[in-house]
Amino acid sequence: MPLVTTTEMFKKAYDGGYAVGAFNVNNMEIVQGITEAAREQHAPLILQVSKGARAYANHTYLVKLVEAAVIECPDIPIALHLDHGPDFETCKSCIDGGFTSVMIDASSKPFKENIEITRKVVEYAHDHGVVVEAELGSLAGVEDEVNVSAEDSSYTRPEEVEEFVSKTGCDSLAIAIGTSHGAYKFTAAQCTRNEQGVLVPPPLRFDILEEVSHRLPGFPIVLHGSSSVPQEFVKMINENGGKMPDAVGIPEEQLRKAATLSVCKINIDSDLRLAMTGSIRKYFAEHPDHFDPRQYLTPARANIKAIVTHKLIDVLGCAGKA
Ligand code: G3H
Ligand code: 13P
Ligand code: ZN
Numbered sequence: 306m307p308l309v310t311t312t313e314m315f316k317k318a319y320d321g322g323y324a325v326g327a328f329n330v331n332n333m334e335i336v337q338g339i340t341e342a343a344r345e346q347h348a349p350l351i352l353q354v355s356k357g358a359r360a361y362a363n364h365t366y367l368v369k370l371v372e373a374a375v376i377e378c379p380d381i382p383i384a385l386h387l388d389h390g391p392d393f394e395t396c397k398s399c400i401d402g403g404f405t406s407v408m409i410d411a412s413s414k415p416f417k418e419n420i421e422i423t424r425k426v427v428e429y430a431h432d433h434g435v436v437v438e439a440e441l442g443s444l445a446g447v448e449d450e451v452n453v454s455a456e457d458s459s460y461t462r463p464e465e466v467e468e469f470v471s472k473t474g475c476d477s478l479a480i481a482i483g484t485s486h487g488a489y490k491f492t493a494a495q496c497t498r499n500e501q502g503v504l505v506p507p508p509l510r511f512d513i514l515e516e517v518s519h520r521l522p523g524f525p526i527v528l529h530g531s532s533s534v535p536q537e538f539v540k541m542i543n544e545n546g547g548k549m550p551d552a553v554g555i556p557e558e559q560l561r562k563a564a565t566l567s568v569c570k571i572n573i574d575s576d577l578r579l580a581m582t583g584s585i586r587k588y589f590a591e592h593p594d595h596f597d598p599r600q601y602l603t604p605a606r607a608n609i610k611a612i613v614t615h616k617l618i619d620v621l622g623c624a625g626k627a
Contacts, residue, residue, distance in 0.1 A: 308375055309382045310405045310436045314349045315477060315525035315569040323622035324564035327351035328613060329388060329574035331358045333370055334602050335581070338609025340374040343381055346624040348617045350381060351406070351570060353388040356395060368403045381627040386438070388572070396426045400435045408479070412440035416465060423473040431474070438570070441469055442481030444530050463516035470521060477525040477570060480517055482510040484530035488552040488575045496553060503536060504553045509563065518567035525569035532575035533557050533620075535612070541583035545590040557620045564622050571621055580608040
């Protein structure tokens with residue numbers, strides 16, 4: 306089937322109590338690792354491309370890689386989504402260039418300005434059969450060159466969501482309930498430690514999610530910053546020359562719970578980066594004489610496939626839902 310929008314996927318996910326995984330893609334091995342997992346698990350899939358990915362790999366290369374994946378995976382619905390579109394022009398370029406979904410991220414702007422920019426993107430996107438994700442509230446962490454400090458981040462205010470959605474016409478809404486981007490989602494001071502000395506982060510604000518869902522019945526909610534930072538990857542990196550002390554993510558059981566509620570799209574990027582980097586560091590440490598990129602990219606791609614398979618089955622609950 307050709308690339309699809311997320312409309313049908315989200316309706317089924319909402320009704321079925323699961324979420325669709327949105328994984329960031331930057332090169333061929335990442336596209337292949339993710340799509341091989343989704344094909345095998347018969348899972349609906351969102352492949353997302355950030356402004357940084359377009360700058361790194363080139364819009365056309367990324368679209369063509371995703372089109373190749375669509376040919377290789379004829380039995381699962383795949384959407385191609387712009388992640389954190391910074392402005393109207395970037396969204397327009399992706400809408401004109403083959404994407405089926407875009408995010409306009411004006412969450413750092415004042416409420417009224419966020420509405421105006423989002424509305425403009427929605428009008429253009431809907432005229433072209435493309436759906437739009439918007440954001441209210443801001444996450445801490447790093448996305449492209451925007452670095453939001455923990456002090457500047459703010460939870461979504463549920464009392465704003467109805468006005469925002471009705472005035473913008475957006476198709477899904479990303480909210481801030483305590484997730485953040487990157488591999489260091491919480492400082493050690495924000496966490497407690499379990500018996501093994503592993504950091505345990507504070508729980509997500511499910512009260513905000515529930516209030517938002519109550520005000521927007523049936524409306525798909527998106528969670529960004531949803532990597533769990535698997536400690537086996539952090540260990541693999543640290544044991545093979547890396548240095549990532551106290552990296553910590555969102556516990557998987559909390560994401561699973563969110564997926565059973567109104568959260569229909571869960572964004573995961575950092576966990577794939579950790580899988581890839583861990584594999585490559587280990588390979589280099591074990592084979593210092595090898596220099597063929599296919600040798601170290603093969604286990605890296607396999608490890609991406611393995612972590613995505615785990616997410617589809619155990620976290621998102623979308624395996625078998627294509
Ligand atoms: O939200 C951020 C995603 O992980 C994409 O990261 O902007 O470095 O490509 P990037
Ligand atoms: P992570 O950094 O937690 O993987 O979040 C990715 C994301 O939100 C992409 O938009
Ligand atoms: Zn994000």
